[in-house]
Amino acid sequence: MITVAVDVMGGDFGPEVAIPGLAKSLDRYPELKFQLFGIEDKCLPLLEKFPKLKAASEFHHCEVAVRMDDKPSRALRQGRWRSSMWRSIEAVKNGEADVCVSAGNTGALMAMARFCLRTMANIERPAIAAIWPTVRGESIVLDVGATVGADAQQLIDFSMMGAAMARALFEIDRPSVGLLNIGVEEIKGQEEVKEAGRILRVSELPGMDYRGFVEGDDLGKGTVDVVVTEGFSGNIALKAAEGTARQIGEYLRAAMNRTWLARLGYLLAKSAFDRLREKMDPNKVNGGVFLGMNGIVIKSHGGTDADGFAAAVDVAHDMARNNLISKIEDDLKLFHARLPVTGELVEENQG
Structure with a gap:
């Protein structure tokens, strides 16, 4: 079983793309489990349309969604502890998930990943x-x-x-x-x-x-x-x-x-x-892999569709499965x- 932490609010389209994409990836890899982080009233109505995905997921309400035009420093300062992006990364740090996937702001995602997960020993x-x-x-x-x-x-x-x-x-x-x-x-x-x-x-x-x-x-x-x-x-x-x-x-x-x-x-x-x-x-x-940190983070294209987001989750699955x-x-x-x-x-x- 592989658990994927997902910043459902990330990207240009947020849960409208992320949730159908997760359902597509789950069809290909039934062993996947998900920790979903997002704003409740935007995510749960969509999640109800995918019963199989809902059964394989645990949803966590977050107060903040990092915007695509936020500066990394601002996102890190205001989004730590409360944002869907931070909490999905933190789930990897805490061992609650094997890998994190987000289509959000690349600079903010990198800043939060470096701050939360830290770089590996001997990696500058x-x-x-x-x-x-x-x-x-x-x-x-x-x-x-x-x-x-x-x-x-x-x-x-x-x-x-x-x-x-x-x-x-x-x-x-x-x-x-x-x-x-x-x-x-x-x-x-x-x-x-x-x-x-x-x-x-x-x-x-x-x-x-x-x-x-x-x-x-x-x-x-x-x-x-x-x-x-x-x-x-x-x-x-x-x-x-x-x-x-x-x-x-x-x-x-x-x-x-x-x-x-x-x-x-x-x-x-x-x-x-x-x-x-x-x-x-x-x-x-789709699916850029952040390398060099004590945890796996996958960055999806911000403007991707459901198929593209599913492809990023597929990459996450392969990276976690193959250690x-x-x-x-x-x-x-x-x-x-x-x-x-x-x-x-x-x-x-x-x-």
Whole structure:
């Protein structure tokens, strides 16, 4: 049994999307249980429409809902102890839930998660990991917005956390990992990226297969299972990819409606276009994972629909079922146990 704590009020549509989404995920994973946090008069009438979900849930009334435009500092100051967002995170801290899911304000969610759960030992900064559709299937990209700018050690931490997430999500023993750079040659890029690459090459951690540097076009190719970068470039890449997907969709719609022959061609190839639309739908890969804290928090897109919210809950289920936190802790212990040897090898390599 896996228990998911849910900030039902989060996102642009709150319980109108969250509750039907939870019902969809429960149909796929009947073993799920839910701790629901929200404003009673907005949530309970909707919950009554889903008897199966109601039976698998425990509802907790909260006085405050964090707004999407609240500043993180304000949300933390006014929403602590009382908001649906804080209490859903706190349920993970207190062991009442295995994982938290929210579609709420990203900055507020990160601030509250860091304050409530704290970062893991030997982790300086958290990261947000996104599931990225590729021509080979899916990969993981991190950080996509939590840490703007990162030194070599933080990039190494992100690599280990991303590899652990790939093992939990994709169930592969040694996921391939690459550092995002402006070229694949070892002499290119910022010093922090080159230093992180040197250390990862000589560390030879059993939980990952480090493949060196990857470039921007490798994101869509699926060259590696995990792509590591700092939050500024990662967030730009994420927004650029989402914008490009929408742009292509608009181009296709315009082209299909231009002439009657084009409309006829669309009807004849409708199944192919439906598959393309599904592949490009960001809701199908919804669910950013906050990594580096003593608990699992999943961030859903704020504007998602019920299917997208269900996808985020599915990610939460997989992360909890496959013991993501334990995998990260084991990798960190192994890396730091090898640290003196690694340092000697790096000096020798540079000499």
